[in-house]
Amino acid sequence: MIKQKHKVNVIVPNDYPDFLTWMKGNNDVIVYNKEKDKAEKLILDSDLIFCLDFNSLERIFDLGDIISSSSSKKILIDHHPNPTNFYDYSLHSSKAAATCELIYDFIDAMDLMKDLDKSISECLYAGIMTDTGSFKFSSTSSKVHRIVADLIDRGVDINKIHRLIYDNNTINKLKLLGFSISKRLNFLEEFNTAYFVLTRNDLKRFKYKKGDTEGLVNYALSIKNVNFASIIIEEKELIKFSFRSIGRFSVNDFAKDYFNGGGHKNAAGGRLDENLDVALSKFLKLVRENKQKLIY
Numbered sequence: 495m496i497k498q499k500h501k502v503n504v505i506v507p508n509d510y511p512d513f514l515t516w517m518k519g520n521n522d523v524i525v526y527n528k529e530k531d532k533a534e535k536l537i538l539d540s541d542l543i544f545c546l547d548f549n550s551l552e553r554i555f556d557l558g559d560i561i562s563s564s565s566s567k568k569i570l571i572d573h574h575p576n577p578t579n580f581y582d583y584s585l586h587s588s589k590a591a592a593t594c595e596l597i598y599d600f601i602d603a604m605d606l607m608k609d610l611d612k613s614i615s616e617c618l619y620a621g622i623m624t625d626t627g628s629f630k631f632s633s634t635s636s637k638v639h640r641i642v643a644d645l646i647d648r649g650v651d652i653n654k655i656h657r658l659i660y661d662n663n664t665i666n667k668l669k670l671l672g673f674s675i676s677k678r679l680n681f682l683e684e685f686n687t688a689y690f691v692l693t694r695n696d697l698k699r700f701k702y703k704k705g706d707t708e709g710l711v712n713y714a715l716s717i718k719n720v721n722f723a724s725i726i727i728e729e730k731e732l733i734k735f736s737f738r739s740i741g742r743f744s745v746n747d748f749a750k751d752y753f754n755g756g757g758h759k760n761a762a763g764g765r766l767d768e769n770l771d772v773a774l775s776k777f778l779k780l781v782r783e784n785k786q787k788l789i790y
């Protein structure tokens with residue numbers, strides 16, 4: 495869009511992990527939580543708002559209220575199922591592996607492939623790589639591989655991007671990982687379920703920073719016969735849940751029905767405004783109630 499001489503501002507609802515800050519344009523990203531007035535003014539003065547990678551304005555909290563009150567045209571580009579109808583135009587497919595796959599399609603449909611340079615390609619590659627679990631989720635179609643092949647032809651160094659994202663750990667992050675696996679991982683064998691519980695003290699002990707628990711839930715999911723995995727984190731003001739499943743158990747439904755959340759069939763999240771004991775009891779009760787759905 496900048497290449498088309500549009501004036502563009504990127505606004506995110508809250509901060510994102512350090513392993514994404516290498517991306518071109520990072521220094522210009524406005525974090526709504528930190529610069530509310532500036533973000534609000536930009537939104538209300540805008541002509542067009544692209545809403546990327548979320549399917550409902552509720553998902554972005556207060557920022558959603560501002561977007562809702564803006565009279566700008568809104569374009570949704572997203573791959574989460576069942577979007578609510580807050581937009582004027584959309585490029586939506588729940589079959590797409592990543593919103594970046596759809597952004598690639600959008601660039602193509604706008605006949606702007608000539609502008610798809612190396613740094614844009616690197617960002618799209620990173621979005622597709624992370625959302626496909628490094629090309630292993632079943633959403634990784636042959637089309638995804640063709641897009642990635644094109645991005646490589648446009649100059650993406652896949653090893654460099656992989657290292658920037660996955661080999662950029664702090665020692666505290668690795669120690670939290672080790673501690674979580676050895677002390678905070680629970681396996682409910684008869685329910686094909688495994689889950690982590692991390693307390694506020696655990697996070698403090700390992701100097702938790704945003705992104706430090708990213709990917710942790712996949713260790714629970716990697717246990718033989720596990721169909722459902724969760725990580726339950728005691729954050730400052732609420733309990734945050736991440737859910738993952740393999741196969742037919744829909745964590746999207748589970749998150750939506752019981753944890754004020756949502757996401758995809760096999761990857762979702764949610765939150766409870768309760769203390770940790772109450773939240774954990776609720777989770778365990780629901781696992782017991784869903785026993786028949788979890789065994790396959």
Ligand code: 5GP
Nearest residue numbers: 736737754755756757758761762763764765
């Ligand atoms: P994660 O567990 O990695 O935070 O999120 C997994 C998926 O669930 C992502 O697609 C994310 O957008 C979605 N998700 C996470 N938390 C929530 C939530 O509270 N509400 C909704 N609707 N989706 C969520």
